Amino acid sequence: MDSPNILEIKDLHTSFFTDSGVVKAVNGVSLNVPRGKITGLVGESGCGKSMTAKSVMGLVRNPGRIESGSILLDGKELVGLPEKELRKLCGDEVSMIFQEPMTSLNPVIRVGRQVEEALRIHGGISSHAEARKMVVEMFQKVGIPEPEERYSAYPHELSGGLRQRVMIAMAMIRNPKLLIADEPTTALDVTVEAQILRLMKQLCEEQGMSVLIITHNMGVVAEICDEVYVMYAGRIVEKASVFSLFDNTAHPYTQGLLASIPGLYDNPEYLHTISGVVPNLKRLPSGCAFHPRCEKAFGRCSEEQPGLYPVEEGHLCSCFLSERQ
Amino acid sequence: MNENRTEVILRAEKLTKHFLTKKKQIVHALNEADLTLYKGETLAVVGESGCGKSTLGRTLIRLLPATSGKVLLNGQDITAMKEKEFRPLRRKMQMVFQDPYASLDPRMNVRDLIAEPLVTWHVTGTAAETNDKVLGLMEKVGLPGEFLTRYPHQFSGGQRQRIGIARAIALDPDILICDEPVSALDVSVQSQILNLLKRLRKEMRLTSIFIGHDLSVIHFIADRVCVMFLGTICEVAPKDELYSRPRHPYTEFLLDAIPQADPHRRTREKKLIKGEVPSPVHLPEGCCFQTRCPYADERCRSEKPALTERDGHSVACFHPLY
Amino acid sequence: MTEKYKKQETRDELLSEIGDYDGLKEKIIRMYRNNRLAAFSAALIILMILLAVFAPYIAPYKEAHQDLLMRLQPPSRAHLFGTDELGRDVFSRILYGARVSLVIGIFPSMISLLIGIFFGLIAGYFGGWIDYVIMRVADVMLSFPSLLLAMALMYTLGRYANSVLCIFGALSLVGWASVSRVVRSVTLSLKETEYVDAARSIGVGRPKIMLRHILPNCIPSLIVLYTLNVPSCILSESTLSFLGIGVQPPAASWGLMVNQSKQYLFTMPWLALAPCLTIMIVVLAFNFLGDGLRDALDPYLKKG
Numbered sequence: 001m002d003s004p005n006i007l008e009i010k011d012l013h014t015s016f017f018t019d020s021g022v023v024k025a026v027n028g029v030s031l032n033v034p035r036g037k038i039t040g041l042v043g044e045s046g047c048g049k050s051m052t053a054k055s056v057m058g059l060v061r062n063p064g065r066i067e068s069g070s071i072l073l074d075g076k077e078l079v080g081l082p083e084k085e086l087r088k089l090c091g092d093e094v095s096m097i098f099q100e101p102m103t104s105l106n107p108v109i110r111v112g113r114q115v116e117e118a119l120r121i122h123g124g125i126s127s128h129a130e131a132r133k134m135v136v137e138m139f140q141k142v143g144i145p146e147p148e149e150r151y152s153a154y155p156h157e158l159s160g161g162l163r164q165r166v167m168i169a170m171a172m173i174r175n176p177k178l179l180i181a182d183e184p185t186t187a188l189d190v191t192v193e194a195q196i197l198r199l200m201k202q203l204c205e206e207q208g209m210s211v212l213i214i215t216h217n218m219g220v221v222a223e224i225c226d227e228v229y230v231m232y233a234g235r236i237v238e239k240a241s242v243f244s245l246f247d248n249t250a251h252p253y254t255q256g257l258l259a260s261i262p263g264l265y266d267n268p269e270y271l272h273t274i275s276g277v278v279p280n281l282k283r284l285p286s287g288c289a290f291h292p293r294c295e296k297a298f299g300r301c302s303e304e305q306p307g308l309y310p311v312e313e314g315h316l317c318s319c320f321l322s323e324r325q
Numbered sequence: 326m327n328e329n330r331t332e333v334i335l336r337a338e339k340l341t342k343h344f345l346t347k348k349k350q351i352v353h354a355l356n357e358a359d360l361t362l363y364k365g366e367t368l369a370v371v372g373e374s375g376c377g378k379s380t381l382g383r384t385l386i387r388l389l390p391a392t393s394g395k396v397l398l399n400g401q402d403i404t405a406m407k408e409k410e411f412r413p414l415r416r417k418m419q420m421v422f423q424d425p426y427a428s429l430d431p432r433m434n435v436r437d438l439i440a441e442p443l444v445t446w447h448v449t450g451t452a453a454e455t456n457d458k459v460l461g462l463m464e465k466v467g468l469p470g471e472f473l474t475r476y477p478h479q480f481s482g483g484q485r486q487r488i489g490i491a492r493a494i495a496l497d498p499d500i501l502i503c504d505e506p507v508s509a510l511d512v513s514v515q516s517q518i519l520n521l522l523k524r525l526r527k528e529m530r531l532t533s534i535f536i537g538h539d540l541s542v543i544h545f546i547a548d549r550v551c552v553m554f555l556g557t558i559c560e561v562a563p564k565d566e567l568y569s570r571p572r573h574p575y576t577e578f579l580l581d582a583i584p585q586a587d588p589h590r591r592t593r594e595k596k597l598i599k600g601e602v603p604s605p606v607h608l609p610e611g612c613c614f615q616t617r618c619p620y621a622d623e624r625c626r627s628e629k630p631a632l633t634e635r636d637g638h639s640v641a642c643f644h645p646l647y
Numbered sequence: 648m649t650e651k652y653k654k655q656e657t658r659d660e661l662l663s664e665i666g667d668y669d670g671l672k673e674k675i676i677r678m679y680r681n682n683r684l685a686a687f688s689a690a691l692i693i694l695m696i697l698l699a700v701f702a703p704y705i706a707p708y709k710e711a712h713q714d715l716l717m718r719l720q721p722p723s724r725a726h727l728f729g730t731d732e733l734g735r736d737v738f739s740r741i742l743y744g745a746r747v748s749l750v751i752g753i754f755p756s757m758i759s760l761l762i763g764i765f766f767g768l769i770a771g772y773f774g775g776w777i778d779y780v781i782m783r784v785a786d787v788m789l790s791f792p793s794l795l796l797a798m799a800l801m802y803t804l805g806r807y808a809n810s811v812l813c814i815f816g817a818l819s820l821v822g823w824a825s826v827s828r829v830v831r832s833v834t835l836s837l838k839e840t841e842y843v844d845a846a847r848s849i850g851v852g853r854p855k856i857m858l859r860h861i862l863p864n865c866i867p868s869l870i871v872l873y874t875l876n877v878p879s880c881i882l883s884e885s886t887l888s889f890l891g892i893g894v895q896p897p898a899a900s901w902g903l904m905v906n907q908s909k910q911y912l913f914t915m916p917w918l919a920l921a922p923c924l925t926i927m928i929v930v931l932a933f934n935f936l937g938d939g940l941r942d943a944l945d946p947y948l949k950k951g
Contacts, residue, residue, distance in 0.1 A: 044511035159602070160374075189373035189538065191598045194582040198597065216511060219584030223591050242588045260516035261586050262545035264568060270523065271516040271545060277481050278511070388848055415850040428841040432863045442849040492849065 003075055006178050006210040007033040007056065012069035014048075014055045021282040025051040025064065027234030032227075033178065038204055038211045040225035040242070042218065044257075046278055048234040049214045053180050057096055058086040074177060091121070095171035097164075099183035104167060105155040111163075112136075112151030115170045138169045143199055161192035165199070172203060179204075181213045185220060197224050218261060222246060230254050233279050233289035239308070240315035250317035252294045288319070296321060334532050335362040335385065335500060340394035342377075342384050350606045354380040356556045356613075357394065359632055362500070362532060369535045369547035369564075371579070373602060377556035378536045379423075382502045385534070386418040387411060416446055419498040421522075423505035425485035429477040436473045438488055439463065442495040462491040466521060483514035487521070494525060501526075501533040507542060519546060540583050544568060552576045555613040556605055562638040572638065572645040575614050612643070620644045675943060685939020688932035695929055699745035706739035711897040719915055728921040731907065737921050740899040744922065747811065747900045748929070752881040755818035756873055762819070763826025764869070768857050770827065771834025781827065788824035794886060796821060801892045810895055814887060818880050829872055833865045867940075874937035878930035885926055901926050 014026035025048045033039045043049045054060050056071055056078065071078040073093060078086060098104045106114060115138065116131045125131050132151070139147030142165045155163060164184065171179055181200070185193040201224045204211050215221060221228055221242065228245045230238040230253070238251040249255045259272035276293040279285055285292050291301035300320055308316040309323040342355040355377045362368055370378045383389040385396055391404045398418070403411055419442075422428035429438055439459045442448075449455040460470045466487040477485055486506060493501060503522065507515040523546060526533055537543050543550060543564075550567045552560040552575065560573040571577045578598040585591075603609055603616050612630050615621040624643055632641040679686045698705060707725075714734035722729045728737035770781040797817030804813055837843060838861070846856050887893035888902030896903060901922040908918035 044513060189602075190540070190582040190584075191373065191578055193584065194595060194597055197584065198595075217584065218512070218586040222586050222588040223584040246586070246588050257512055258586060260513050262516070262519070262541045264541055264544050264580075264583065264585070268545070270520045273516045273520060274513040277483065277514070383844075386848065388844060412850060415848070418848075420845070420848040422841050422845055424841055428845045430842045430846075430860050430864075433859075441846065441851065445849060445851050445855075489845070492845070496849070 003072075004034055005032040005072075006035050006074055007031075007212065008070075008072040009052070009056070010070045010072075012052065012055060012071065013067040014051055014060055014064060015067050016064040018063060018282075023064075023281045024234050024284065025281060026055060027284075028069075029231070029234070029236055031229055031236065031239075033210050033212050034227065035210050036204070036208045037226040038201065038213060038224050040221045040228040041212060041214045041231060042216065042221050042228060043231035044216055044278055046281065047231045048281075049231050050182055052231075053096070053182055053212065053214055056180065057090055057094065058083065092174070093177045095174060095176040095179050097167050097171050097179065097181040097184045099186050105163065107155050109154075110152045111155055111158065111166045112139075112153075115139075115166065115173055118170050119173050134173065135169070138173045139166075142166075142169045142172065142203075143195070144169070160188055161195065164188060164192075164196055168196070168199065168203075172207075172209075175207070177210065179209055179211045181211060183215055184213065186215070186217070193220075200224065218258060230257075233284060234281060235289065235318065236308070237290065237318045238316065240311070240317075244312060244315045248312065248315065250311045250315065250322050251290075251319050252296050252321070253290050256293075256295075332364040333361055334364045334399060336360070336397045337381075337385060338395040338397065340381070340384060340396060341392045342380050342389060343392045346606070353556050353605050353608050355384060356608075358556075358558050360551060360558065360561070362534065364532055365530060366548040367526060367533045367535055367546060369537060369543040369550045370553060371537055371540060371543050371550060372553035373538060373579075375602060375605065376553045377605075378538075378553050379504055380556075381553070382420070382504050382534060382536050386420060386500075386502055387415075388420070416442070416496040417499045419493040419496060419501055421486070421489050421493045421501065421503040421506045424509050425482050425489055426477075426509070428489055429485055431477055434474050434476050435459075435463070435468070435488060438477070439491045439495060442492055446496060448496065458495070462495055465494070465525070466491045467517075481514070482510050483517055486510065486518050490518075490521065490525070494529060494531075497529070499532060501531045502536070503533060504536045505538065506535075508538065515542070522546065540568075540580060552579065555602060555608065557613045558632055558641065559614065560638075560640045560642075561632070562640075566638050570647045572640040572647050573614075573642050574618050574620055574644075574646065577646060578617075612641075614642075675940075677943060682939040682942065684935050685943075688935040688939070691928070691932045692936065695745060695932075696749060698742055699749050702739075702742040702746060706736075706742045708736040708739040710740060710743040710899050711735065712739075719911070719918075721915070722917055729915070729917050731904075731918055732911070737904070737918065740904060741901065741921060741925055743899040744901045744904060745925075745929075747894055747898070748881050748884060748926075751811065751814055751818070751884040752877040752929075752933075755815050756822060756876040756880055758815075758819040759822030759876070760826050760869065760873055762823035763828075764830050764862065764865070765827075766823065767827035767830025768834055768861065771831040772838060772853070772857055772861065774835075778831070782831070785824035785827050788821055789828075791821060793817065793821035794883060797883065797887055798890075798892055801887070810893060814884055814893060818883060822876060822880070826869070826872060826876075829868055830865055833868060834861050837861045837864055871937055871941040874933055874940060878933040881926065881930055881933075 009029060009031040012026050012029045016023040016025055027048070029052055031041070031052070041049045041052065051060070055066055058078070060066060066079055069079060073089065076089065078089070081089070105111065112132070112135050115135045119125055119131050119134060125134070136147045136151055139150060144150050144162060144165050158166065184200070185196050188196060197220065200211065203209065213225065225242045228240060228242050229236050230251065232253050238245065238254050245254065246258070249258060256272065256274040260274060262271055274293050279289055285302070287302040287304050288306050291297040294301065306318045306320050306323070308318050311317050311322050337358055337360040339357040339359060340355060341357055344352040344354055346352055358381060370381060372378045380389065384391050387403055394404070395402050396404050398414060403414060436456070436459055439462055440455050443455055443458055449458050459473070463470055463472070468484065468487050468491070477488065480488070506522065507518050510518060519542065525531065535543065535546050547564050549561065549563050551558055552573060554575050560567065560571065560576050567576065568580065571580060578596060581596045582598065598617055609616055611627050612618070612621065612625040615625045618625065630641045630643050632639050712735060714730070716734065717726070717730050718734045719732055720726050720730040726736050726738065728741065730736055766781050770778040797814055800813045800817045801810060843856060843860055846860055884893055884900065885902030885905070888900045889906045891906060894900035894903050904922040905919055911918050
């Protein structure tokens with residue numbers, strides 16, 4: 001209870017052992033989710049950001065496994081915990097929202113029932129009438145219009161935005177200490193995305209919930225996050241508060257990423273690009289994984305793995321250029 | 326801007342496309358769309374999923390048969406043509422598809438994929454000629470020639486999209502329709518593909534239609550923008566005009582909703598649109614946007630606003646913002 | 648910044664991104680390594696085919712060679728599986744019988760495969776009333792008991808045509824229906840894929856789309872279907888011959904041998920056991936191979 005962080009990941013290594021080699025999906029990630037704040041984990045596809053979340057939830061499947069490291073949830077170690085205890089602990093304290101709500105809802109059960117089930121298993125509420133009342137209240141809270149009627153709707157009868165709201169209701173009703181949202185708005189349209197982001201921020205503020213949001217969209221990060229971790233090829237390359245990250249971008253990868261986004265207020269002839277492609281996690285480049293694509297790379301980058309160096313208060317960057325400062 | 330772009334290459338008149346659901350309900354995917362494409366420009370079609378923008382793109386090049394209305398290519402009505410008459414025109418209009426994972430036959434290698442249009446239209450004679458042309462196209466889109474015999478699933482998304490683009494430009498088309506070509510890609514790869522498209526457009530003097538949902542991407546690539554909602558065209562305007570002074574309330578909401586990569590902007594009070602997109606099966610009477618529109622009044626609920634032009638800026642709204 | 652795009656992927660970087668390619672061949676080799684049972688089955692089937700082809704050279708006696716002095720002998724060095732009631736060598740007859748069984752197993756399946764592919768592609772791609780007609784005919788064929796059809800053919804045409812040909816006809820006629828169903832369903836889903844749309848947008852004609860884009864993507868399911876169809880054909884032949892309306896003596900067939908040995912089942916069980924075990928082993932081998940191929944080939948499209 002003393003720690004200011006609800007979730008502390010230390011030097012996590014999660015790898016997949018395939019026929020053709022070891023895929024180091026998470027390669028020494030350390031990450032903290034402070035209480036009552038929204039923390040963002042941002043990176044391109046295949047950088048290991050989803051796998052980090054799955055490691056926390058114990059959802060890493062064969063041939064993958066957590067090799068080493070520690071995951072402290074509210075001070076309790078999760079790595080090495082038996083499946084059953086992990087389920088219970090995670091179920092009580094952590095909720096997860098997935099990218100595509102359709103695949104995480106059972107298509108043949110009414111959505112109200114599904115949310116109710118989550119409540120009964122983890123909330124210890126047995127009476128149906130009471131549970132139903134709470135579900136309807138929660139539906140109202142997450143902005144589902146006509147919650148009474150929606151209670152008995154099937155998932156396919158709802159639009160994408162409504163389904164995502166149901167998922168959020170399901171995640172929220174257990175009153176979790178930590179909410180992990182894996183690309184919660186990627187499948188949604190911009191107007192609905194804006195609604196959902198506002199809802200998440202509002203719920204976080206009202207209930208003092210901690211959120212870890214995983215996304216590839218820098219716009220989403222800028223919109224709602226407090227703290228941001230940038231991931232590249234299984235490692236954290238930069239960690240900063242959201243303002244520090246955008247105002248004082250330190251890592252060349254983050255700089256390139258931000259410069260690649262077409263803006264609404266400028267009219268460039270061509271966009272900035274990061275040359276090359278994301279490295280294959282089976283054959284990581286030596287030294288800094290970003291050096292083959294980096295414009296500022298020098299000799300040392302290909303030989304040595306950079307550590308995390310402070311740029312300013314609470315802003316860390318894994319680049320030798322930051323070490324000199 | 327419009328003066329030097331007077332030559333109309335493609336025009337849709339009251340183009341309508343209905344689908345039938347399994348329960349025989351009519352889905353109004355596209356309703357009486359009027360659209361003009363001028364030679365040399367890039368027209369972007371933007372809207373949320375299910376607004377009919379892809380249907381519009383596909384109906385324009387007759388990949389889907391139109392339910393009613395006309396498409397005029399250089400003045401010729403292609404919707405009324407027989408398949409045989411139309412076939413020679415098909416090569417003039419090519420398409421880049423959204424999902425580079427799905428739009429390439431997994432069992433064909435890069436050479437066969439890029440050669441397919443060339444062989445189909447007998448552009449090249451001998452196999453050696455075809456090979457040369459394929460290598461030339463690969464270079465044009467930034468794929469090393471070594472990949473000639475590789476298969477699509479060996480490539481990353483961006484590289485596959487390059488293959489798709491090479492196929493689309495192989496026949497030297499007049500019109501290139503890009504159906505969300507970068508939506509499935511990561512940001513850093515997205516900018517590579519966007520640059521490529523912009524460069525090719527310039528080099529090959531392509532006229533193109535760019536279908537997308539990301540307004541910042543469209544701001545980068547388009548000359549004119551067409552905003553769609555629920556199968557209906559709401560607003561068509563030159564890019565700068567549309568971004569700075571949107572006339573349709575929906576466009577304003579859309580612009581406001583984009584999450585900006587700038588945390589300092591988030592303090593501003595966003596105008597959030599209420600509710601969700603109505604079902605295209607039961608279209609509301611009157612204006613299609615009335616259920617979500619804060620300005621909607623009696624007239625909007627009973628009468629359908631027509632797309633009317635003022636200074637090259639068309640809008641279908643009774644209460645335009647400007 | 649304008650020239651940035653030219654700094655595109657250098658070759659080495661791109662090559663490092665290229666995944667490991669698994670073609671049909673590699674998949675089958677991998678199956679060979681991972682699924683020993685399927686690999687063993689494949690070897691067994693190849694051995695069986697070789698034995699059948701070279702039966703005249705391998706078999707110690709002729710198919711119909713009778714030695715009435717050596718009737719109903721138990722297995723011995725001279726007669727590996729003993730002799731039957733006419734003194735014919737059981738081992739030799741099993742080798743000759745393999746010719747009939749394998750021919751009936753392999754070829755009618757192939758014919759029904761071709762017919763099924765043709766109708767399945769057409770039904771799936773064109774849809775509408777063509778689809779309706781073809782599929783209703785297929786339904787009729789499927790609801791028809793194939794053995795009964797074979798019997799009917801045999802009784803009506805048996806006098807004019809070779810009995811093996813009748814079995815051929817009957818099995819081909821019934822088998823295509825299930826093949827065309829599979830091909831149709833695959834075609835229906837492939838027809839909606841973007842790469843077929845892409846081919847259409849380029850202007851590729853219908854026949855080419857079906858043959859170049861749809862058919863090759865049906866192949867994994869078809870290989871599996873085929874290997875699972877073969878044993879059922881072999882069983883049908885054995886059943887028909889056992890019932891006395893298939894292959895006629897003195898020609899050898901496994902089913903016929905079982906039929907003829909049934910009266911000695913308790914006194915001289917090897918007579919029945921030898922052909923029964925052979926049928927069982929061959930049928931199981933095909934089934935295991937089919938399973939193995941399905942595991943090896945099916946993920947192809949899912950992964951892609």
